[in-house]
Amino acid sequence: MLIKLSGGTLIDPANGIDGEVRDLYIHDGRILHEAPQGERPQKTYDLGGKLVMAGAIDLHTHIGGGKVNIARAMLPDDQRSHPRERTALTRSGGGHAAPSTLAAGYRYAEMGYTSCFEPAIIPTNARQAHMEMADTPMVDTGGYAMLGNDDLLLQLMSEGVSQEVINDYVAWTLHATQCIGIKTVNPGGISAFKFNARELDIDERHPHYPLRPRDIVRTLSRALAELGVPHPLHVHASNLGVPGNHSSTLATIEAAEGFPIHLTHIQFHAYGTEGDRKFSSAGAEIAEAVNHRKNVSIDVGQVMFGQTVTISGDTMHQHANRSHAHPRKWTCMDIECEAGCGVVPFRYKDKNFVNALQWAIGLELFLMVDDPWRVFLTTDHPNGAPFTSYPHLIRLLMDRTFRNEQLAQINPDAAAMSLLGSLERQYSLYEIAIMTRAAPARILGLADRGHLGAGARADITVYRPSDDAERMFGTPMLVFKDGQVVVEEGRITAPVKGSTQVIRPEYDRAIEQRIGKWLDRYHSIGMANFRISDEEMAEGIGSPVEIHACRPRSAA
Amino acid sequence: MSALTLRLSESPRQRIDLSAFTPDRLDGASIADIQAIPLWVGNRQVATGDLFEVAGDDVSDIRIASNSDRLDSIGAGMSQGRIQVAGDAGAYLGRGMRGGEIHVSGNASILAGTGMTGGVIRIDGSAGDFLGAALPGDRRGMRGGRIEVRGNAGDRVGDRQRRGTILIAGDAGDYCGSRMGAGTILVLGKTGANTGFGMRRGTLLLGHPPELPPTFNDNGEWDLDVITLLTSSLAELEPPFGTLPQRGKRVRRWLGDLGYGGQGEVLVWS
Numbered sequence: 001m002l003i004k005l006s007g008g009t010l011i012d013p014a015n016g017i018d019g020e021v022r023d024l025y026i027h028d029g030r031i032l033h034e035a036p037q038g039e040r041p042q043k044t045y046d047l048g049g050k051l052v053m054a055g056a057i058d059l060h061t062h063i064g065g066g067k068v069n070i071a072r073a074m075l076p077d078d079q080r081s082h083p084r085e086r087t088a089l090t091r092s093g094g095g096h097a098a099p100s101t102l103a104a105g106y107r108y109a110e111m112g113y114t115s116c117f118e119p120a121i122i123p124t125n126a127r128q129a130h131m132e133m134a135d136t137p138m139v140d141t142g143g144y145a146m147l148g149n150d151d152l153l154l155q156l157m158s159e160g161v162s163q164e165v166i167n168d169y170v171a172w173t174l175h176a177t178q179c180i181g182i183k184t185v186n187p188g189g190i191s192a193f194k195f196n197a198r199e200l201d202i203d204e205r206h207p208h209y210p211l212r213p214r215d216i217v218r219t220l221s222r223a224l225a226e227l228g229v230p231h232p233l234h235v236h237a238s239n240l241g242v243p244g245n246h247s248s249t250l251a252t253i254e255a256a257e258g259f260p261i262h263l264t265h266i267q268f269h270a271y272g273t274e275g276d277r278k279f280s281s282a283g284a285e286i287a288e289a290v291n292h293r294k295n296v297s298i299d300v301g302q303v304m305f306g307q308t309v310t311i312s313g314d315t316m317h318q319h320a321n322r323s324h325a326h327p328r329k330w331t332c333m334d335i336e337c338e339a340g341c342g343v344v345p346f347r348y349k350d351k352n353f354v355n356a357l358q359w360a361i362g363l364e365l366f367l368m369v370d371d372p373w374r375v376f377l378t379t380d381h382p383n384g385a386p387f388t389s390y391p392h393l394i395r396l397l398m399d400r401t402f403r404n405e406q407l408a409q410i411n412p413d414a415a416a417m418s419l420l421g422s423l424e425r426q427y428s429l430y431e432i433a434i435m436t437r438a439a440p441a442r443i444l445g446l447a448d449r450g451h452l453g454a455g456a457r458a459d460i461t462v463y464r465p466s467d468d469a470e471r472m473f474g475t476p477m478l479v480f481k482d483g484q485v486v487v488e489e490g491r492i493t494a495p496v497k498g499s500t501q502v503i504r505p506e507y508d509r510a511i512e513q514r515i516g517k518w519l520d521r522y523h524s525i526g527m528a529n530f531r532i533s534d535e536e537m538a539e540g541i542g543s544p545v546e547i548h549a550c551r552p553r554s555a556a
Numbered sequence: 557m558s559a560l561t562l563r564l565s566e567s568p569r570q571r572i573d574l575s576a577f578t579p580d581r582l583d584g585a586s587i588a589d590i591q592a593i594p595l596w597v598g599n600r601q602v603a604t605g606d607l608f609e610v611a612g613d614d615v616s617d618i619r620i621a622s623n624s625d626r627l628d629s630i631g632a633g634m635s636q637g638r639i640q641v642a643g644d645a646g647a648y649l650g651r652g653m654r655g656g657e658i659h660v661s662g663n664a665s666i667l668a669g670t671g672m673t674g675g676v677i678r679i680d681g682s683a684g685d686f687l688g689a690a691l692p693g694d695r696r697g698m699r700g701g702r703i704e705v706r707g708n709a710g711d712r713v714g715d716r717q718r719r720g721t722i723l724i725a726g727d728a729g730d731y732c733g734s735r736m737g738a739g740t741i742l743v744l745g746k747t748g749a750n751t752g753f754g755m756r757r758g759t760l761l762l763g764h765p766p767e768l769p770p771t772f773n774d775n776g777e778w779d780l781d782v783i784t785l786l787t788s789s790l791a792e793l794e795p796p797f798g799t800l801p802q803r804g805k806r807v808r809r810w811l812g813d814l815g816y817g818g819q820g821e822v823l824v825w826s
Contacts, residue, residue, distance in 0.1 A: 086599060348691030391758055 002039050003483065008462060009430055012054065012450030014438040018430045024052065026458040033454045047462055050477060053433050055114025055459030057440040057520065060234075060264055060299050061381040063104050063174065063387050064118040064143065066125050067341045068310040071098035071382070074329060074343055075309060083100030083204030085180050090492050097308040097345070097382045101135040105498075107388055109138035112461035114478040115440075115449060115501070119183050119234060120144040120313050124336045124525065125406070126177035127532055130500060134543035136513070138486060140459075141445070141543065142501035144234050145177040146313055147193040148184030148216045150338045152518050153210045156409055157219060163226070170223040171507035172515060174552040176531035178545060180503045181231035182224060183264070185313040186238055187216035190340045193316040194215060200316070202238050202251040209412035210274070213254040215236050221259040228339035228507035229553035231447025232260030237269045240317040250289055258295055262443065265301025265380040266290075267362040274417075279354055281418055283364030289370050299376035300371065302362035305350040313342050318342020322407075336524055347447030348385070356414035360407070366397055366533055367423045373433040375441070376397050391474035397427040398469045432469075445548050446501065459482035495499065498541050500543045559640075560590070562624035564608055570598030571646060574620070575629035577639030579656065583617035610641070612791040618775065625665060629659045646686065647684070650677045653701065663707070667691065672720065673700040682707035685729065688722045688741075689715035698722070703796060706736075711748065714741045717758065723790070723797050733760045736820060740786070744796055755813045755820030760825045761786070765808075772812030777826055779806050 003026040010017050012025070025032040035439065062068055072079065072095065079094040086092040093103030108116055116136070121129045121143040134139035147153050147170065156165060170182060188211060189200040195207040197358030221233040235249065237243035237252040249269040253261065263269065268284060274280035290296050307326075312318050315332045318340075321485045322330045327342045332342040348355040362384070369375040377394070381387035398402050407415050415421065427435075441450020448457045462478040485508045486494045515525040523530075538544035565694065576582075591605030604610065611732035612619075617635035620630065628646035632638045636653040640800040642716040644662035653672040663681035668687040685707045688698035697716040699792050703721045711729035714722055734750070736758035751766040760766070761783070788798035805821040 017791075074693070077691070080691070080693075086594075329695070 001043070002035060002041045002043040002482060004035070004041035004043050004537060005460070005462075006046050006053060008050050008052035010052050010439075013430055013434040014441065017452070017455050024283055024452060024460075026460075028478065029458050030445045031452055031456045031458050031460070035200070041110065041387065045462075045478065049465065051465055052452065053112075053460050053461050053463070054437040054441075055450055055479065055481065056112050057115040057444075057446070057450055058113055058378065058381075058387065059117045059376055059440040059444060060119045060301075061120060061387055062120065062383070063101070063115050063116055063136055064141070064379070065121055065289045066335070067120070067130040067313070067343060068098055068132065070331060070341065071309045071311050071344045071345075072100070074331065075345060078307075085493075089495055092408065096388070097386055098311075099386070100263075101132055102135075102137060103139035104128065104303065104387075105139055106492055109479055109481070109487050109492060110476075110489075111388075111390060111474065112141060112463070114459035114461075114479070114481050115140040115142070115446070116181070117141065117444070120185065121173050121177060121179055122313070122335050122339045122341075123147075123173055123177045124338050124523070124530070125178065129222065130178060130537065130541050130543060133181070133539050134497070135498070137495050138492070140498035140501055142180040142545075143177070143339040144181035144183040144231070145173050145179040145341050146185055147173060148220060149189070149313075150186040151191070151298075151522070152515065153216075154188070154191060154206070155209060157211055157215065158517070159211045160546070162456075163219070165225055165436050165511065166219055166368070167223045168507040168511035169515065171505040172511055174229070174503060174505060175507075178502050178532050178537055180501050180548065181229065181234055182220060183221055183234035184216060184317055185236040185339065186240065187213040187220075187235070188311060189213065189238055189316045193319070194334060195338075198316065198320065199242075200238060202248045202255065207372050214251065217252055217255040217261070219261075220255055221256040221261050225259045225509075226553065227504055228553045229503055230548070231424050231443060231503075231549055232295075234262045234263045234264055235440040236264050236312075236314060237266075238266050240312070240314055241271070241321060241333075241375065242317070243271045243279045245269050246285055247257055247273050249286060250305035252440060253289055253293060253296055260295045260297075262297045263301070264294050265367060265378065266298040267301045267303065267358065267384065268380075270361050277353060277413075278533055279357065281357060281364060282359045283361045283368060284419060287368035289363055291371070297374040297376070299378040299380075300362050300365050300382045301378055301380035302366070303348050303355065303358040304389040304392065305348045305355065305359065306380060306385065307343040307345070307347045308382045308385055309343060310383045311341075312342060313339045315340030315342045318344050325518050336447060350410045353411045353414050355381075355417065356411035357417060358382070359410060360414060360420045363396060363420055364423065365417060366427075367420075367425045371429040372427070373439045375435060375488065376440060376443075377432075377435045391470040391472075394427075394432055394473045395468065395470040397430065400424060401427050418468040440483045444501070445503065445551070447549065457485070485512060499541065500537055501548060502545045503548050503550060506553065559617040559619050560610070560612040561617050561619045561621065562604075562608040562610055564620075564624055564627070567624045568597055568607070568626055570600075571626045571628050573629050574627050575632035575651075577606075577618060577620070578631055578634035578639070579618065579824060580633070580635055581586045582618075582796035586714070587613065603735040613709055613732050625663070627712075628665075631656070632675075640722050645679075649679075650659075650675070653677070655701075664711070665821075669701070669703045669722075670694075671696070672703075677700045677701070677703045679703070679705045679707070682726065683709040683724075685712055686715060687713045687724075688717055688720065694812075696737065697740060697792070702825060703795070708745065709743075713743075714739065714758075717741070723793075725796050731789075732766075733758065733820070735816075735824075752810075752812055752820060752822050754816050756817045757819045757821070761820045762822065766822060767823055768822060769813060769815075771814040771818070772810045772822065773814065775809040775811055777808050779825070780809070781805060783807060783823070
């Protein structure tokens with residue numbers, strides 16, 4: 001079947017197209033610029049005056065893995081008070097801060113998103129995480145496996161093994177867990193928490209292993225660069241949420257020693273200690289560091305006001321924040337000695353000095369990092385806010401008047417301590433398209449999406465232009481997934497299932513002996529059950545893998 | 557003006573959420589409006605008029621007549637007026653109620669009065685489990701108002717109750733008053749196992765000696781003026797609650813649950 005998208009205005013930063021009126025064709029789920037010879041379109045959409053972009057990609061959203069289920073179980077009222085009723089096409093779901101898989105998938109599609117990436121998959125829980133993502137309809141998914149607090153890596157590094165051995169272990173982890181990237185959360189800190197450390201700065205020695213977080217960041221970022229994994233090490237830095245943590249964030253950037261590094265939810269890591277309350281914005285320092293180092297990319301983790309739930313592998317800092325839980329319940333736990341899990345419900349209040357300043361710091365970072373290819377639009381769903389607030393966030397970035405109106409509502413002391421009021425930048429549609437489409441595809445190595453070039457996967461979102469960006473991005477006119485219309489006027493018209501995006505760097509199979517022995521000796525499951533096969537992904541889990549290309553391997 | 561009457565035409569196979577029919581939510585609605593209100597029956601939506609015979613026009617006085625125990629959330633969130641149920645009520649009777657009065661001539665199912673902050677619920681028959689208790693995940697159950705049960709109540713009466721009064725003429729099940737934070741529960745009949753388990757504060761006033769967890773301390777017998785105050789405040793109710801002042805003010809007092817702060821009291825008429 002040939003579909004013609006006629007006369008739309010294309011915004012396609014990956015191909016340098018900004019507002020060109022052009023016809024597109026969709027054939028076999030792919031985008032074409034010319035109709036194939038002798039074929040006439042069976043269906044034509046007249047998109048005159050409409051904006052056409054690639055489907056949006058969220059590279060950091062907690063939609064799978066045990067911690068989301070724990071949050072759901074802890075907050076049944078979140079489901080009760082936000083029901084989503086079934087329709088003839090869609091199933092019932094619900095939830096706001098920790099939505100059900102179905103509600104999350106539907107809402108993402110309704111906002112024009114076609115791919116979502118779960119950033120914190122504990123390797124031993126990868127099977128469950130993929131099952132949960134397979135149950136999230138409408139979007140393609142992928143995950144980042146967590147390393148850096150697992151005893152095997154720390155043990156290998158403490159033994160002083162060569163970088164090649166580490167590289168093999170990292171590559172094996174990507175294969176075994178069917179992931180597309182590696183994340184490290186509070187490197188070494190989650191492990192140190194179990195040795196009763198309550199903080200671990202970037203240059204502090206781990207209480208048991210002769211290692212510093214700096215060593216872990218360097219080793220892992222180097223491993224990914226050498227393996228040719230497109231996505232840099234995804235780093236949740238040390239000292240999350242601690243006033244004055246900007247210095248350890250800057251040190252983390254240095255620790256990569258020039259290897260590509262992605263600092264995630266950097267808003268939570270950009271705090272100074274100025275002012276009467278010893279809490280201030282270090283947004284300017286962080287933005288300057290990012291602007292000057294081309295190996296660094298960030299996503300913001302914007303805070304929005306209202307009820308949400310924070311879910312993180314960083315037990316050390318979730319434990320420290322437990323007294324702020326709202327409603328007053330929380331949990332922290334170890335997960336099979338590989339990492340941790342902390343769930344603390346939270347309500348960000350606009351009249352609260354700290355929360356208001358967090359909101360302002362996030363926006364400062366968006367506006368002060370110059371290169372939209374290296375800053376990504378996230379709320380660290382649901383930690384800063386549920387992903388459903390993205391349209392509102394986009395309006396804050398695109399509309400200075402609206403932003404300043406909101407700034408006038410927040411805690412005045414926080415507003416006075418922020419540079420936000422003086423920042424005049426307004427994001428263009430082109431820049432929004434970069435940060436929500438082109439850049440995430442590029443940084444994840446997804447050549448087939450995030451753009452509208454010939455041959456690209458036909459994940460396309462069509463918007464009605466509007467002065468109100470929140471309305472425009474909240475209810476797209478049309479969304480295509482793999483060439484099929486799945487959303488019209490912000491409502492699901494065809495429920496579909498996605499696939500799992502993975503990467504397969506080469507490695508020396510000899511490492512499996514060492515890993516196998518480790519699993520047999522210390523773990524709850526052995527090698528054969530640990531790894532997830534392609535057949536299991538397709539048949540049992542129900543989300544077949546799509547393998548993306550590695551970059552050429554660089555010399556170790 | 558005559559009372560708005562909803563008569564269930566036939567017994568539904570699925571549960572029906574009746575939270576739409578409160579004096580607050582029907583304010584200003586005509587009969588035609590009410591007949592058009594969509595209701596979920598299982599996974600189907602059905603117009604009210606197809607399930608109920610609707611008559612009358614006074615939405616502040618609602619009568620529900622049914623032979624089904626599947627009508628859930630009757631009077632949920634209501635703040636004024638009166639609802640009378642001829643027959644049984646389903647789950648969540650008066651959930652989050654803020655004021656007004658509900659009277660059920662038959663039995664009520666689980667979680668009656670959960671999260672209520674004001675008003676009165678009167679149940680002539682028996683109540684199910686979790687009477688005045690917290691919904692799963694909620695940190696507080698009943699927070700005000702009064703529930704009167706002429707028959708028996710199930711397990712976990714007043715679980716996580718925070719304020720308000722629950723009066724039970726018959727027996728209560730196991731874990732009566734569990735995890736209570738404050739408020740008053742009166743049980744004239746017997747109570748089941750582990751009465752008061754996890755009580756932090758609050759008062760259980762009982763007609764029969766309870767089976768308490770070992771973490772309760774016996775304080776002996778006392779003449780407590782607060783009993784006089786409590787029972788005289790109920791004097792205008794119908795018996796057996798209205799005649800409680802005759803029982804006097806001498807009670808045996810137990811304090812607990814010591815595993816949870818131990819400031820709750822269990823008082824038993826001597």
